[in-house]
Amino acid sequence: MTRSPLPARILIPVANPLTAEELVRIGAALLDRKNGSLTVLGIVEVPEGTPLSEGATKARQARRLLQRVLDYAPEGVTVHTVVRIGRRAAEGVIEAATELDAQLIVFGWGGKPSAPRPGAEPPVFSSTIDEVVRDAPCDIAVVKQGAPMEIGRILVPIRGGPHAELALQFADALARRGGGNVVALHVVPAGLSSTIRSQASKALAHFIRQHADGHVQQTVLEAPNVRNAILHEADLADVVVMGAAAFPASDNGSTFLFGALPEAVATRSRKTVIVVKTREAIGEATFDQLAKREETLAAAEKAANDSRAVPLRVERWFGESNFHHREFADLDRLVHLKQQAGLTVSLVLPALNEAETIGTIVGRARRDLMERHPLVDELLVMDSDSDDRTCEIAAGEGARVAIHSQVLTRYGSYCGKGEALWKSLYETCGDIVVWADTDVRNWHPRMVYGTVGPLIAEERLQYVKGYYRRPIVEGGVLKEGGGGRVTELVARPLINLFYPELSGLIQPLSGEYAGRRSLLETIPFFTSYAVEIGHLIDVSERCGLEGLGQVDLERRVHRNQELEGLSRMSFVIIQAVMKRLEEKHKTSLFAELGSTMKLPRSGGGKLGLEVMELADHERPPMIRIPEYLERRRLAAGPVNAGGGAAHGAASGTGAVGDDAASELNPWVEA
Secondary structure, three states, X not given: OOOOOOOOEEEEEOOOHHHOHHHHXXXXXXXXXXXXXXXXXEEEEOOOOOOHHHHHHHHHHHHHHHHHHHHHOOXXXXXXXXXXXXXXXXXXXXXXXXXXXXXXXXXXXXXOOOOOOOOOOOOOOOHHHHHHHHOXXXXXXXXXXXXOOOOOEEEEEOOOOHHHHHHHHHHHHHHHHHOOEEEEEEEEOOOOOHHHHHHHHHHXXXXXXXXXXXXEEEEEEEOOOHHHHHHHHHOOOOEEEEEOOOOOEOOOOOEOOOOHHHHHHHHHOOOEEEEEEOOOOOOOOOHHHHHHHHHHHHHHHHHHHHHOOHHHHHHHHHHHOEEEHHHHOOHHHHHHHHHHHOOOEEEEEEEOOOOOOHHHHHHHHHHHHHHOOOOOOXXXXXXXXXXXXXXXXXXXXXXXXXXHHHOOHHHOOEOOHHHHHHHHHHHOOOOEEEEOOOOEOOOOOHHHHHHHHHHHHOOOOOEEEEEEEOEEEEOOEEEEEEOOHHHHHHHHHHHHHHOHHHOOOOOOOOOOEEEEHHHHOOOOEEOOOOHHHHHHHHHHHHHOHHHEEEEEEEEOOEOOOOHHHHHHHHHHHHHHHHHHHHHHHOOOOOOOOOOEEXXXXXXXXXXEEEEEEOOOOXXXXXXXXXXXXXXXXXXXXXXXXXXOOOOOOOOOOOOOOOOEOOOOOOOOOO
C-alpha cells in the first residue's frame, strides 16, 4: 500500500518566538524535505472599533521577533515568517492556512486550558486552538509543550482509523529524523482469550506495515482502564503521539475536539504529547446534504467577499504589508535567506547627467551590497545619453554601464525613465530586479535591501515600493516636508477616486522599488513619467493588492523640480490613468484625450502660448520581445557580478517606433 506523503506546507502559529524552538524542530521533522517549507505565523489582534491599519507598528515588531525562529531551522529546511492582522487570532490562522494551502497546522500548548471568553464555554486548549480545530482547513497537531523534548522513545497508542494512521506516520518521521524509536501500543480488555489477543497483535502488525517506514516495536497490553494504561506507558516514553478519537463524544453527550481519551492523556501526562487530527473527510452524502453544503459554502463565500470590501482590505493590507528597512538590516541573514531560496538580485541604477552623485552611489553599493555582503549579484547603470561624466565615473567605480538608446535598437528609442527601466529588463538576469534613483544626496544601502528584503522574506509579495520623508529646498534652504507635490496633488486624488484599493500606498511615485522578474516581464512599461503609476495599476490588476508591499526607507534628499516641470509631469500621469480607465471599462471615456499641453508665457512685454507634445508612449511586456526570450533561453550560467563589458545590445535595422525626443528631464522624481 502506498503511504501518504509527509506534508509539504506546514504552518506554525507562534505567540512567543522565544518558545518556538521545539515547534520548529517538530515541524521540520514532519516535513517533506524535497519540496517542503515551514511558515511561522504571528498574529496581531486589533480590537473591534479600531482600524486594522493601526496594527502596522505591532506587525513590524512581530516580524522582527519572528526572525529569531530562523535560527532554529535545521540544515536544509526552509522557514518563512509571516505576520497577519485581524480581529481574532483564529480567523488569522485559518485565513493564512487557506492562503498558503497548508497541509498541516502545528500548535503549541502550555498544558492548561486558557480562561474562557465572556459567555463562552471553557476551552479545551485555548479559544484560538479550539476554534481553528473546529474549522480546520487541513490536518492539525497540538503539541503540549513542557521541558525541552528529547526524541528517544515515542509512544503511539493505536485503536485504528485515519487519525491513528496520521499519528503513526508522524511518530515514524520524528523517530527517523530524531534518532528515536517508536512503540505502537494497543490496549485490550483484560481476560481475553489467546486467539483474540493473537488476532489483535496481527491486526496491529498489519497496521504498522501500512503506515510506517521505520522499525516500530509493537505492544498489545491488557488493562481494565485504557486511559490509566496509556498514562502509565507514557511515563516510560519521551514523547506521546495520539490520534483523535474516531467518535469524539463522551457517553454523557459532551463533545470533545479530539475525543475524551486523547484530551485526558494530553492534559494529565507529564511528557510532551502531540495530539493529531486529520481534516474531516467528505464521505457519501445525499443530494439534499450536498445541496445544503453548497448553499453553506456560497453563503460563506459571500460573507468573505463582503468582509473584504475595499476599505477593510486596504486597512488590513496597510497593517500587514507595511515594512521598515530595519527589519532587513541584518544583511548576513538576508543573504542567507536569498541563497536558501535560490534567488539572484539585479540592481539597476537609472541615470541621466548624475555625475555629482553616481560615483558615491555605485561605490557604496558595490562595497556594502556585493563585496561585504553578496546581496546584489549584478549591478547595472542604465544611462540615458548623459552629456556629463556619469558613464565614466560609474564605470570607474566598477559598474557595468549600458546606454538605453543602444539597447534593442530594432525597436527604436524614446526619451524617458520608463524606457530605460524597460530596457534594463533585457540587460539584466536576476530573479529580483531593484531600481533605485541616482539623484539622491544621502544614498544608503537601505534603498536597496529595504525593497528587496520583503520579496526575499515573503513569497506572496511580487512588487515592493519604498517610501520616505522628503525634504524640499526653498531659497537654498533645506526644509523638512513639502516634497512629493505631484503625489499629493495629482496621484493620490486620482488613486482614491479610481483605484481605491491602492489608496494605502504612501508614495506611489517613489523611485525606489523592486519586483520579481516573473512579474515584471509580463507588464507593459510607460516610457516616461507615468512608469510608476502604470506599474502599480498593472501589478495590482495581475497580483491583487496582496502581491504589493511597501517599506519605510526613512529620509531621502534629492533634487527637486520647479513648478512648471511638475505640471508637465502631472499631465503625463493623468493621461496614463485615463488610458488605463478606458482599457478597464472597454470604452472611450473621452472623445479626444489630449496629448499636447499649452503653457502660457507672459512677461517682459511679451505674450505667447507654448505648445508641448507630452504623450507618454507604452512599451509591450518584455516577454513578447523575441530577443529577450532568446537571451533568457541562453542565460543558463550565473549573472555577471558587476564590472566588465556590457551584455551587448541587440541591434537591427528598421526601427519600429518614432524617436520620442522630448524636452522633459524624466529623472527628477515626482
